[in-house]
Amino acid sequence: MATFSAVTRQHLLQAIAEYDARGADDFRGVYGFAASTAYPLVHEGREYDSLAVLGVAHRYATGRLATADEFGDGPAALAALLRRRGFEVNEPAGVAVAAPARTPRAPRAPRAPRQTAAPTRRAAAPEREAAICPTCSTALPATGVCDYCG
Structure with a gap:
């Protein structure tokens, strides 16, 4: 069974654009979906086959x-997913839509203010003086061996 957590609104809009470009029958034919009228997705006043999209x-x-075989949770669950992505989905005739149940929350107790310690500052470490080659007076690299004199 496929998971649809990676599918975003943008992916759905891309599929809708392809649906519009190909037409409903060609779109379903190219991807192997049978026509489905249950739970049509509505976007900008047009209805789309929600399973194919x-x-x-x-x-x-x-x-x-x-594929259609991977929609294990059924069309109602897919309609709920499409709604969470911000799309309108029409219900089939005779199906009542239940309002989401909300449980009231108990008021929160106020929190005590946090005690923050004063920031501590470290004294800046003095800069090390660069080692100088006694022969050519060039600053020595970290190896301590002059690149010019050897």
Whole structure:
């Protein structure tokens, strides 16, 4: 079963753009999806086959097409996923949409202010003087051997 956590709104918009460019029948035919009228995705006033669009969006996100067999949670779960990505999904006739249950939260107790210690400053370490070659008066590298004199 495919996971759709990698599918973002942008991937879905790419799939919708391809759906528009190819047309519904060609889009489904190219990717091997049967026509589905359950839970149509609505974008800018047009309806799209939500299973086909989500399967192709999975391809944009992961590089692998999600086939119809991999939608194990059912079309209602996929409709919920599309809603979480900011899309409108129409319900099939005779299906009531339950409002999300919200549980009231208890008020939080105020927190005590944090005690912060005063920042401590370290004294700056004095700079080391560069070693100088006694022959040519050039600064010596870290090896201590002059590059010019050897």
